[in-house]
Amino acid sequence: xxxxxxGLLCVTLIVFVVxxxxxxxxxxxxxxxxxxxxxxxxxxxxxxxxxxxxxxxxVAFGGTFLLAFPKVMATSFAGFYLALWLVLWSFILRGVSLxxxxxxxxxxxxxxxxxxxxxxxxxxxxxxxxxxxNVIRGVPLxxxxxxxxxxxxxxxxxxxxxxxxxxxxxxxVLTTVLLAAHGATYLRLKTIGPLHQRSERLARQLWAxxxxxxxVVSLETWVVRPALYEAMVERPLAWxxxxxxxxxxxxxxxxxxxxxxxxxxxxxxxxxxxxLAGAAVSVxxxxxxxxxxxxxxxxxxxGAAPAHGLALxxxxxxxxxxxxxxxxxxxxxEYRGKVRPTEDTQGYS
Amino acid sequence: xxxxxxxHRLQFAFTITYHYLFPQLTMGLAWFLVFWKWRALxxxxxxxxxxxxxxxxxxxxxxxxxxxxxIPMEFQFGTNWSNFSKYxxxxxxxxxAMEGMFAFLLESAFVGALVWGEKRLGPRxxxxxxxxxxxxxxxxxxxxxxxxxxxxxxxxxxxxxxxTLAIGDMRAYLLNPWALVQFAHNQAAAxxxxxxxxxxxxxxYALRESHRDQARMYLNHxxxxxxxxxxxxxxxxxxxxxxxxARYQEPxxxxxxxxxxxxxxxxxxxxxxxxxxQRRIDNPIEIPGVLSFxxxxxxxxxxxxxxxxxxxxxxxxxxxxxxxxxxxxxxxTMFIALMGLANIQRVRGRLEQSPVLLWVLMLAFPFPYIxxxxxWMTTELGRQPWLIYGLYRTQDGYSDVVxxxxxxxxxxxxxxxxxxxxxxxxxxxxxxxxHGPDAVxxxxxxxxxxxxxxxxxxHG
Numbered sequence: 086x087x088x089x090x091x092g093l094l095c096v097t098l099i100v101f102v103v104x105x106x107x108x109x110x111x112x113x114x115x116x117x118x119x120x121x122x123x124x125x126x127x128x129x130x131x132x133x134x135x136x137x138x139x140x141x142x143x144v145a146f147g148g149t150f151l152l153a154f155p156k157v158m159a160t161s162f163a164g165f166y167l168a169l170w171l172v173l174w175s176f177i178l179r180g181v182s183l184x185x186x187x188x189x190x191x192x193x194x195x196x197x198x199x200x201x202x203x204x205x206x207x208x209x210x211x212x213x214x215x216x217x218x219n220v221i222r223g224v225p226l227x228x229x230x231x232x233x234x235x236x237x238x239x240x241x242x243x244x245x246x247x248x249x250x251x252x253x254x255x256x257x258v259l260t261t262v263l264l265a266a267h268g269a270t271y272l273r274l275k276t277i278g279p280l281h282q283r284s285e286r287l288a289r290q291l292w293a294x295x296x297x298x299x300x301v302v303s304l305e306t307w308v309v310r311p312a313l314y315e316a317m318v319e320r321p322l323a324w325x326x327x328x329x330x331x332x333x334x335x336x337x338x339x340x341x342x343x344x345x346x347x348x349x350x351x352x353x354x355x356x357x358x359x360x361l362a363g364a365a366v367s368v369x370x371x372x373x374x375x376x377x378x379x380x381x382x383x384x385x386x387x388g389a390a391p392a393h394g395l396a397l398x399x400x401x402x403x404x405x406x407x408x409x410x411x412x413x414x415x416x417x418x419e420y421r422g423k424v425r426p427t428e429d430t431q432g433y434s
Numbered sequence: 435x436x437x438x439x440x441x442h443r444l445q446f447a448f449t450i451t452y453h454y455l456f457p458q459l460t461m462g463l464a465w466f467l468v469f470w471k472w473r474a475l476x477x478x479x480x481x482x483x484x485x486x487x488x489x490x491x492x493x494x495x496x497x498x499x500x501x502x503x504x505i506p507m508e509f510q511f512g513t514n515w516s517n518f519s520k521y522x523x524x525x526x527x528x529x530x531a532m533e534g535m536f537a538f539l540l541e542s543a544f545v546g547a548l549v550w551g552e553k554r555l556g557p558r559x560x561x562x563x564x565x566x567x568x569x570x571x572x573x574x575x576x577x578x579x580x581x582x583x584x585x586x587x588x589x590x591x592x593x594x595x596x597x598t599l600a601i602g603d604m605r606a607y608l609l610n611p612w613a614l615v616q617f618a619h620n621q622a623a624a625x626x627x628x629x630x631x632x633x634x635x636x637x638x639y640a641l642r643e644s645h646r647d648q649a650r651m652y653l654n655h656x657x658x659x660x661x662x663x664x665x666x667x668x669x670x671x672x673x674x675x676x677x678x679x680a681r682y683q684e685p686x687x688x689x690x691x692x693x694x695x696x697x698x699x700x701x702x703x704x705x706x707x708x709x710x711x712q713r714r715i716d717n718p719i720e721i722p723g724v725l726s727f728x729x730x731x732x733x734x735x736x737x738x739x740x741x742x743x744x745x746x747x748x749x750x751x752x753x754x755x756x757x758x759x760x761x762x763x764x765x766x767t768m769f770i771a772l773m774g775l776a777n778i779q780r781v782r783g784r785l786e787q788s789p790v791l792l793w794v795l796m797l798a799f800p801f802p803y804i805x806x807x808x809x810w811m812t813t814e815l816g817r818q819p820w821l822i823y824g825l826y827r828t829q830d831g832y833s834d835v836v837x838x839x840x841x842x843x844x845x846x847x848x849x850x851x852x853x854x855x856x857x858x859x860x861x862x863x864x865x866x867x868x869h870g871p872d873a874v875x876x877x878x879x880x881x882x883x884x885x886x887x888x889x890x891x892x893h894g
Binding site for chain 2 (some may be wrong): 119120133134136137138140142145146147148149150151152153155158159160162163164165166167168169170172174176177180181183184185187189191231232233269307341389391393394397398401402405406408409412413416419420432
């Protein structure tokens with residue numbers, strides 16, 4: 086039961102990262118890929134109709150987290166207090182810039198909101214990267230079963246760690262590049278003209294950079310938490326995740342070389358799914374690893390809600406998930422193909 | 435300042451109060467959009483389509499602010515109320531997850547299509563999008579209200595081995611009588627907000643003598659819906675609400691009414707200042723017997739006052755609770771009177787020729803927001819000092835690992851951010867209203883300022 090819910094929770098998070106990841110990535114590249122105001126309008130139109138739906142998967146994740154692992158959710162959210170509020174503020178700024186930016190056709194107005202949009206997305210990418218880094222490295226959980234973390238301490242990875250250290254910062258850099266690459270792959274699929282060409286070039290460069298960074302971070306992870314690799318080689322699911330990464334990388338490389346834009350995009354999604362799934366399989370069952378003493382770590386088993394509630398939720402949760410995917414397919418069908426800025430205006434009139 | 439939960443409480447109160455200014459209009463306006471889209475589809479009358487198109491823009495802005503201010507709400511369960519989440523997550527996690535999975539995903543999937551997708555979707559699918567958004571927003575409200583009702587009147591739970599709560603009976607939890615009553619009352623109140631806003635915009639155009647057709651439509655539809663909803667808020671739903679408080683939280687009802695002493699012929703206080711130390715209402719203007727009648731159906735019934743309960747069961751902030759309740763009830767009564775008058779004039783065909791009434795209707799729109807807020811303050815203040823009534827105290831629920839300095843930091847940040855957000859919202863909605871609905875016969879907004887881009891893709 087606990088294993089199932091750990092899986093479902095990870096699925097929810099991965100869905101969020103893949104879907105909102107291309108919005109965030111496109112946003113990170115907002116000023117780089119879109120050189121003119123109208124190109125930036127096109128970027129907004131490309132991610133437009135579904136950004137709030139993508140973001141809501143984070144709400145679904147939060148709710149599911151509380152449902153299945155209330156102790157872990159409560160402990161980690163309180164422990165990461167300031168960092169989480171920075172995430173929330175970035176979300177607010179991103180949503181506002183997307184919605185209000187188009188309402189007034191004025192150069193200054195639009196430049197300002199384009200800037201806020203790009204900045205908030207960079208912040209989101211960095212913060213999510215740092216969060217992932219923290220989950221892998223661990224947090225200073227003590228015998229009270231709680232922790233409270235400042236944003237930074239001595240930038241070391243042992244003992245009384247802060248949210249930012251040399252390891253989590255490098256994961257944050259990797260995540261930002263990776264999401265930007267994902268976003269560029271999406272923009273390449275959805276746009277035409279100069280914006281399309283620039284996105285294509287960016288996608289190739291960014292994926293190449295991401296490969297190098299991934300190798301570096303993988304080595305660093307071996308230093309920070311070698312146990313993950315030991316777990317990984319023993320678990321068949323981890324091998325499946327690696328297979329997904331390899332297949333995704335193949336689709337990505339061939340898709341980016343040629344003109345198979347959809348294939349490249351599917352590959353991009355698969356690589357991200359594989360990376361996150363691989364990490365999730367390797368950390369299981371530890372959800373909050375203690376940097377102070379391993380016996381204080383919080384696991385899926387000691388952090389889960391009572392079994393009866395989990396069993397009940399297993400009846401309705403998958404139904405809701407399937408329903409949600411039906412909406413996705415319905416909406417995607419309506420909006421498939423290249424973005425049409427004259428129709429998909431997002432208020433940019 | 436010696437209350438360590440203070441800043442957590444202030445932050446939650448501020449962010450939830452601000453957030454709820456937006457969903458109440460979303461939930462009220464959604465059914466207007468459905469109605470107009472449906473009329474447009476059935477009659478082919480372009481005026482309905484114009485109305486739907488105009489209000490969809492305001493709806494979109496309002497929805498977006500609702501989304502961005504709503505996401506922090508869920509996170510605060512973990513960040514600021516982690517002990518409460520650990521204690522009750524096994525129960526309330528169910529509905530918070532249901533809200534995200536069933537309702538919020540539905541709502542937000544189709545809101546983009548509703549607001550910006552008219553050309554992409556065509557009239558039928560666009561109508562369907564409006565229905566799905568409306569259903570999603572009301573479903574969302576129900577799951578949140580079940581969560582809130584559990585905190586008022588906990589049912590369907592069991593206590594697990596480690597002392598935390600777990601779900602016991604899902605049906606009892608989801609069909610909590612408190613949730614059903616509060617849903618009826620709250621949704622009617624959201625419709626009041628929607629109706630007053632639509633009416634106010636109609637009155638604004640009527641007074642400016644612009645957009646005449648549209649003004650008439652907003653006034654007609656707004657006042658009809660406004661009267662129906664305002665009546666429903668009071669009777670039967672407000673009445674149910676009072677009875678359920680009387681049944682499960684008797685001291686809270688006494689405090690809401692400012693009733694300190696037990697006795698028959700209980701009077702209802704219209705105006706007066708509670709003096710908790712002296713245990714009386716100062717300068718009271720009251721009608722004897724009415725409270726007895728409202729609570730039990732006869733003028734001579736005994737109504738228990740606060741003196742019948744030990745002081746440690748009294749709500750902690752009786753003064754504010756009393757005012758919140760009286761503001762809500764007073765405004766609710768005035769809404770019925772105002773909308774009743776407007777409907778008399780409407781039936782006589784005089785509404786547009788009544789400038790004074792139009793002025794009042796135009797300026798009345800903030801008051802449903804105040805009444806809704808006061809209503810929620812009544813609910814939540816009435817519950818204090820409990821987080822879960824009779825079960826778990828507010829003092830035990832906050833995140834003790836988070837320092838007051840951290841909470842104040844984020845509270846100040848939220849205040850600044852929400853202030854800017856409010857300015858932006860008012861400016862942009864004001865701008866849309868000044869611009870007004872497009873003339874009948876014009877296509878949905880053209881984009882002369884941009885070169886059309888050649889279309890690719892299968893759907894061209």
